[in-house]
Amino acid sequence: xxxxxxxxxxxxxxxxxxxxxxxxxxxxxxxxxxxxxxxxxxxxxxxxxxxxxxxxxxxxxxxxxxxxxxxxxxxxxxxxxxxxxxxxxxxxxxxxxxxxxxxxxxxxxxxxxxxxxxxxxxxxxxxxxxxxxxxxxxxxxxxxxxxxxxxxxxxxxxxxxxxxxxxxxxxxxxxxxxxxxxxxxxxxxxxxxxxxxxxxxxxxxxxxxxxxxxxxxxxxxxxxxxxxxxxxxxxxxxxxxxxxxxxxxxxxxxxxxxxxxxxxxxxxxxxxxxxxxxxxxxxxxxxxxxxxxxxxxxxxxxxxxxxxxxxxxxxxxxxxxxx
Amino acid sequence: xxxxxxxxxxxxxxxxxxxxxxxxxxxxxxxxxxxxxxxxxxxxxxxxxxxxxxxxxxxxxxxxxxxxxxxxxxxxxxxxxxxxxxxxxxxxxxxxxxxxxxxxxxxxxxxxxxxxxxxxxxxxxxxxxxxxxxxxxxxxxxxxxxxxxxxxxxxxxxxxxxxxxxxxxxxxxxxxxxxxxxxxxxxxxxxxxxxxxxxxxxxxxx
Numbered sequence: 001x002x003x004x005x006x007x008x009x010x011x012x013x014x015x016x017x018x019x020x021x022x023x024x025x026x027x028x029x030x031x032x033x034x035x036x037x038x039x040x041x042x043x044x045x046x047x048x049x050x051x052x053x054x055x056x057x058x059x060x061x062x063x064x065x066x067x068x069x070x071x072x073x074x075x076x077x078x079x080x081x082x083x084x085x086x087x088x089x090x091x092x093x094x095x096x097x098x099x100x101x102x103x104x105x106x107x108x109x110x111x112x113x114x115x116x117x118x119x120x121x122x123x124x125x126x127x128x129x130x131x132x133x134x135x136x137x138x139x140x141x142x143x144x145x146x147x148x149x150x151x152x153x154x155x156x157x158x159x160x161x162x163x164x165x166x167x168x169x170x171x172x173x174x175x176x177x178x179x180x181x182x183x184x185x186x187x188x189x190x191x192x193x194x195x196x197x198x199x200x201x202x203x204x205x206x207x208x209x210x211x212x213x214x215x216x217x218x219x220x221x222x223x224x225x226x227x228x229x230x231x232x233x234x235x236x237x238x239x240x241x242x243x244x245x246x247x248x249x250x251x252x253x254x255x256x257x258x259x260x261x262x263x264x265x266x267x268x269x270x271x272x273x274x275x276x277x278x279x280x281x282x283x284x285x286x287x288x289x290x291x292x293x294x295x296x297x298x299x300x301x302x303x304x305x306x307x308x309x310x311x312x313x314x315x316x317x318x319x320x321x322x323x
Numbered sequence: 324x325x326x327x328x329x330x331x332x333x334x335x336x337x338x339x340x341x342x343x344x345x346x347x348x349x350x351x352x353x354x355x356x357x358x359x360x361x362x363x364x365x366x367x368x369x370x371x372x373x374x375x376x377x378x379x380x381x382x383x384x385x386x387x388x389x390x391x392x393x394x395x396x397x398x399x400x401x402x403x404x405x406x407x408x409x410x411x412x413x414x415x416x417x418x419x420x421x422x423x424x425x426x427x428x429x430x431x432x433x434x435x436x437x438x439x440x441x442x443x444x445x446x447x448x449x450x451x452x453x454x455x456x457x458x459x460x461x462x463x464x465x466x467x468x469x470x471x472x473x474x475x476x477x478x479x480x481x482x483x484x485x486x487x488x489x490x491x492x493x494x495x496x497x498x499x500x501x502x503x504x505x506x507x508x509x510x511x512x513x514x515x516x517x518x519x520x521x522x523x524x525x526x527x528x529x
Contacts (some may be wrong), residue, residue: 229360284487290390309464 028093032070033211034100040070041079048090055093056084060118069299074271076080106255108135110142120205132255135261140266143242144274149201149311151274156208156304158236160215161227171230171275178237179264185243187258192240195319200221201241202311204234209305216297240265295296356466358509361474363457364481370418370453376427376477376515377446378485383431383508383528388439389486392446396482397475399447403473408461418526422480423449424519431512434505450478 020044028048040067043050052067060067060079065073070077082144083093085221095117099105108118116131154174161170184190207223215223223230242263285291293301377396381389406464427445430437437445457474461467493504 145358222404277480281483284483285393287487287490288386288390288393288483290393290483 030097033098038076042067042070042072044307051089058082077118082116083109086111136259136262137266141270144267144270153205160223170227170231174231174235177232181236182238182242185240199315202308205308209301212301230272329415356469357473360470374481378482379489380431382486382489392445393483395443396446396450397479400454400478401475403451404458407455407458421519421522421526425516428512428516428519432509470522
């Protein structure tokens with residue numbers, strides 16, 4: 001178990017810089033406003049970090065596009081839309097279409113969902129829901145797998161909490177916590193500035209590191225005594241962090257509940273996969289009797305603490321830099 | 324008929340391997356260089372078979388002998404990645420991979436008792452070769468550190484799980500040597516050796 005955590009933590013430390021960047025999301029939001037039937041004016045309300053000029057946007061074949069101009073003639077903007085150069089520099093682009101009549105519609109193009117089909121205006125069809133599910137489940141999985149801080153916190157919980165049922169309750173409490181705050185933040189019921197929040201998330205991992213040390217010294221820390229309460233509380237904090245990624249996509253309100261549900265589902269799938277992998281490795285280490293020597297007992301806890309403090313100071317600096 | 328069947332199996336295996344490769348590349352490009360390193364071995368059938376064979380062989384030898392590979396194998400992969408980056412990958416290594424498969428399969432089939440030191444040396448050599456092979460797909464924009472971390476992490480997880488599963492499958496050391504689990508492991512060794520032999524043949528023929 002300790003052996004495993006040590007290895008994972010060292011790797012988590014190694015992946016730190018890029019993951020932090022990934023979390024700040026290389027997203028773009030393109031707004032297409034219909035000015036006359038079939039003719040649109042497009043502009044980037046959020047420009048991707050790679051620059052709008054470098055985005056290789058492909059519209060349906062009957063459309064002529066040279067931003068800011070987009071003309072689709074009588075057929076209108078209906079058909080496949082894709083971006084061919086999605087990657088590390090630009091993970092997702094939200095296209096918001098504002099028609100002359102009717103509600104605005106949003107489509108998200110990501111590496112997981114590189115082609116979207118723009119549908120005619122009207123009530124959402126089954127195809128719309130399928131597309132929404134595919135996009136946001138994948139986006140949720142990506143978000144949790146790239147969120148080294150969230151995974152490190154979950155790893156800390158697994159470390160501290162012993163016993164299958166107790167661990168299940170703890171992970172469930174974390175899930176409930178982040179689902180509640182994710183929903184509240186996505187619907188605008190609560191709002192926390194992103195940078196201080198990220199610093200708090202780093203601090204929550206420091207807390208877990210300290211709790212591990214306490215446990216190793218034979219003291220019963222808060223997490224050991226009330227694991228579900230701690231997991232739920234910090235789940236609330238992490239959930240607001242998840243909402244930041246969703247909010248950046250600027251979904252229309254009509255589709256938000258479904259998008260939220262699918263995004264959360266994706267986050268859960270990613271988290272469950274991680275937990276199962278860690279549990280499988282713990283089982284394997286026990287089976288092989290492969291554990292850290294005595295002198296290395298505290299190494300994983302200090303690694304967790306050091307990595308998260310490094311994150312905390314980095315994020316705190318960004319708070320001060322922004323003010 | 325038998326030959327046709329074998330060709331069918333080989334073709335199906337190649338197709339399956341290509342499907343994995345495609346998916347792994349999609350996931351990797353979407354999730355960055357750490358996951359690119361972790362998923363890259365899935366794009367090569369030789370990695371899958373050789374890593375699995377090494378894990379099963381080590382697991383079949385017992386926990387005390389096999390557990391060293393938890394450290395040795397990922398370290399070998401890292402060393403191989405560095406070597407592969409520095410000196411490139413020799414084309415003859417495809418034959419070496421196949422020969423390695425043959426050797427591992429035969430050792431497993433014969434249920435040979437291998438001393439810990441020799442097993443570690445074998446695992447390190449294998450990891451060195453496969454680490455170098457995985458270096459071949461590093462692009463100029465790939466973050467080396469993240470890719471290496473992902474590869475080592477995948478190597479650690481794969482070898483640890485394979486050893487533990489083999490150990491659990493084999494059962495207790497006190498069980499009779501003719502138990503069906505041990506026979507199944509030896510049969511698996513025979514299949515691995517056969518695949519290795521075929522690949523050596525293909526390698527030499529081409």
